[in-house]
Amino acid sequence: MASHRKPRQRPLSGGTVRTAATLALAGAATATAFEGTSHAEPRPTPAQVKAEVDRLYGDAEAATERYNGAKVKADEAERALTGLRDEAARKEDRLNTARRSLGALAATQYRSGGLGPALQLAMATDPQDYLERASLLTRAGDRTAADVASVRRGLDEVGQLRARAAGQLADLRARQDELAGQKALVEDRLATARRLLARLTAEERAAYEAQSGTGPAGGPAPAGAPGGASPAPPAPSDGSRAARAVAFAYAAIGKPYVWGATGPGSYDCSGLTQAAWRSAGVSLPRTTYTQINAGQRVTRDRLAPGDLVFFYAGVTHVGMYVGNGQMIHAPRPGSTVRLAPVDSMPWAGASRPA
Secondary structure, three states, rough: HHHHHHOOOOOOHHHHHHHHHHHHHHHHHHHHHHHHHHOOOOOOOOHHHHHHHHHHHHHHHHHHHHHHHHHHHHHHHHHHHHHHHHHHHHHHHHHHHHHHHHHHHHHHHHHOOOOHHHHHHHHHOOHHHHHHHHHHHHHHHHHHHHHHHHHHHHHHHHHHHHHHHHHHHHHHHHHHHHHHHHEEEHHHHHHHHHHHHOOOOOOHHHHHHHOOOOHHHHHHOOOOOOHHHHOOOOOOOOHHHHHHHHHHHHHHOOOOOOOOOOOOOOOOHHHHHHHHHOOOOOOOOOOOHHOOOOOOOOOOOHOOOOOEEEEOOOOOEEEEEEEEEEEEEOOOOOEEEEEHHHHOEEEEEEEEOO
């Protein structure tokens, strides 16, 4: 009977209990530490946020200018396609009219063509009248041959126009695909920047906006402005085209930056400079990297009000110089058109449209 009894377990000694408890606590602490390591996301410092947001905004602005360039080309392709289709439709209308005329003539000849010319002459009551009519028919036949040749040329021309339109349609679709890709890139960068900025406290966000110049916009800085900022000069009043462009830029101060916008309620950087010079009667291309080549290049020490000033290695940002080391520009999403020092961004060059 004793062999079937359950073995009696020995009680744990005090040392054993303490060792087990220590191991359990250590295991729990280790698990907590690993859990925290795998799930807790370290909070970036304000400096790290600023650096990353600045990079994202730079990418977004570069993509915006590529979007602007692709849109110009897409618009050109669409206009060319519309022109080709309109021209083909006009030629087809003329071609159909000519074909109907030939068809009617062919039907008439078929109905009256039962007798040969010799027999018609023999049976004619007035041979002289027949010969005159035959001469007219010969000339009509020559004209008919010319009409047939014209119809054939028209068919060839319409076929060529249709082929060109098909090629233009393929180009338009490629441009539209490029537009969609650049738009998606801009929106992705801006959304990521917004998420990063949302992780800052109100004080950190205010400090970031003060450092980057994206806080509430003010008017021209007065003389003796704090912080060493140079006062903005008044807009030139000599009636020149440059003066009119500068006056337009001053009037746009406070309007929001919207990527891809050309006014009148909002602008991106190259949209603002294009609109300002358009108000002065000067046509500028749409993008920063084409605007820099649209006028006479000028050195930094020879800047004059109205000159376009460009920044960053990829020439992805532009402003309008207004004098005294200041420019008016549309900085970035979340900001407004404002005054800023020319030396606030990496210099790339300058040009004078007029």
